[in-house]
Amino acid sequence: MSDCSHIQSPPPSTSIAVWGHWMRDHGSAIRCIQWVVVVVYLFLIIVPVCLPLPDDQARILNNLTLFAQFLFWGIWWPFVLVSMLLIGRSWCGVFCPEGALSEWASQHGRGGAIPRWAKWNGWPFVAFCLTTIYGQLVSVYQYPKAALLVLGGSTLVAMAIGLMYGKGKRVWCRHLCPVSGVFRLLSRLSPVYMEVDRSQWQAHGKQRVIPINCAPLVDIRRMQRPSDCHLCGRCAGHRNAVELAWRHPNAEITSPQTESHSVWDLILLVYGLLGVAIGAFQWTASPWFIMAKQTMAEWLIDHDILWPLDDNAPWWILTHYPEHNDTFTWLDGGMIVVYILTMAVVLGSWVILWLAAAARTHIGTWGHQLHRMANTLIPLAACGVFLGLSALTASLLKTEGLPMLWLNPTRATLLVLATLWSAWLLWQQGKAQGLLRRGAAILLLMPAWAGIIGSWVLLFWIW
Ligand code: SF4
Structure with a gap:
């Protein structure tokens, strides 16, 4: 599906909405970023496995294994979590190598319907617990083989799910990723989100639009919260009703109309x-x-x-x-x-x-x-x-x-x-x-x- 259904939409009125339109119009730049991250990610999880384990003299700047360890667990993970509080799930939509690979596999896969088992709401909790505990058992933070097994294994399963289900979708990210539930929770405090104006949506009536390919399968028309949205920008300006917008970080949690969460x-x-x-x-x-x-x-x-x-x-x-x-x-x-x-x-x-x-x-x-x-x-x-x-x-x-x-x-x-x-x-x-x-x-x-x-x-x- 194309993501250029908004060519005739009026210009966005805020600078953040302009950014949303820029993302929408530069999908290829975002995909380039994703592939660069994929290459760096694969390099950092695969190459240290081929090297000897660092000795006592090894340091971050002279040992690739320690450098990869520092980058993954010391910088990447803590700050991906922080990014959820600052820019919502933009990490998922713009940078995440696993999401990008799963979507890419899905574009070339068999396009099967999502099975019922995959939609079970308990997966994010179960997958989070299993990954966390297993990571401790194999010392995932310390050893490259363990990191390759846990991270690489998860990436392979994400791609397999992509090959099996959906067409150009991120079924893995939406239903099965071990950290998607955590990201969903943290992004409730995000000051940026995709705002949907329901009256504008309806006013747009039956005018022809090219459908949006929302990879994480968000029901855009009814979207009120940013929790499932990866902020990829593809739907910016859609029906003149969807825009990237600011909100108060406390707004979702303090709102009396909080939707009933699972x-x-x-x-x-x-x-x-x-x-x-x-x-x-x-x-x-x-x-x-x-x-x-x-x-x-x-x-x-x-x-x-x-x-x-x-x-x-x-x-x-x-x-x-x-x-x-x-x-x-x-x-x-x-x-x-x-x-x-x-x-x-x-x-x-x-x-x-x-x-x-x-x-x-x-x-x-x-x-x-x-x-x-x-x-x-x-x-x-x-x-x-x-x-x-x-x-x-x-x-x-x-x-x-x-x-x-x-x-x-x-x-x-x-x-x-x-x-x-x-x-x-x-x-x-x-x-x-x-x-x-x-x-x-x-x-x-x-x-x-x-x-x-x-x-x-x-x-x-x-x-
Ligand atoms: S609702 Fe879907 S298409 Fe729109 S920004 Fe979020 S993830 Fe992208």
Whole structure:
């Protein structure tokens, strides 16, 4: 399908809308950017696998493996997450190599209908948890083979899905990508979005338009939020009703007309971003993990069950690099899974408990208020994941000899700001509820904030 249906649309009236039209009219430039990113991405995940693992003398600037590690996990991932808060899902629409490859494969694929299983709303949560936990088991941040397996494997599946389903679509990105749910949540705070003017749309009537190929399958006419939109710009100016626009970053979360979100979004936020992710960042430093593992090991020895203490699993099941004195036993692997899942259940349920209580304070359907209030935790969740991912950035920079005195004060500042932002969102949500109800909701959510902040304080300041 062509994306040039707007040639006769009136000129855009704001500078950001002009940018949207520029993107629409320069689809080939965007595709060039995507292919450049694809080449760099493939180079950085494939070439380090062919090189020896870095020794103690290796540094980011003289060792490609460390450079790729720093670029992927230290810069790319943390700042892709930040970009969701600043420019919505533009990363997906303009830069993401996996999305670009999946769409390209779909253009040349069999164009099958999307099967029902693929549309299950639980995939973003399940895929996020599985990828996060598996990444920890194979030490994806440290070893090129593991990174190739996890990232390259995901890219291959994305392309296979593209070849099977849709025609020029991103079925993978819309329904199955392990981070699409996270991106959807974070982009609720984006100050840019595609604004659809329904009255203009209707006024355009039956005038002929060339249909838009919206790769992530957004129902553009009914689009109110930017969560599924990749901000690719293709629909800018469509029917004189769609434009790239600014909005207040808090607008979607504080709006009383918040659309009813899927229960899976809630689960992903509370048990995924605030549970599994925190557990995954925490276990390496946790004395509770060591204690539980030692207790378990003693119990196994006492009962003469010794095979879980073997470290003979292949590297693609559990970390196995004996030449670097880095191998996981079956017990290590099992305890990592147990630790992460326990953190997810304990912390997630703690947060849900206080959310459920706070939702009772506001007039309106309890379930609706629960979903709305959960959204106020997005700044804290985003800050936590950013801090967790940037811990690797910090440790790599430390190895380079850079002074890190600024690190902990910066972390503390970000956590305080994110908590204040969450509190402000909750306060604004209760505008029509009266002072008493607003205050009660804030008080009731304080233990949830304390639980989340406490888990980061343990990791960065106590352990
Ligand atoms: S709605 Fe679809 S076509 Fe329009 S900008 Fe978003 S992703 Fe692109």
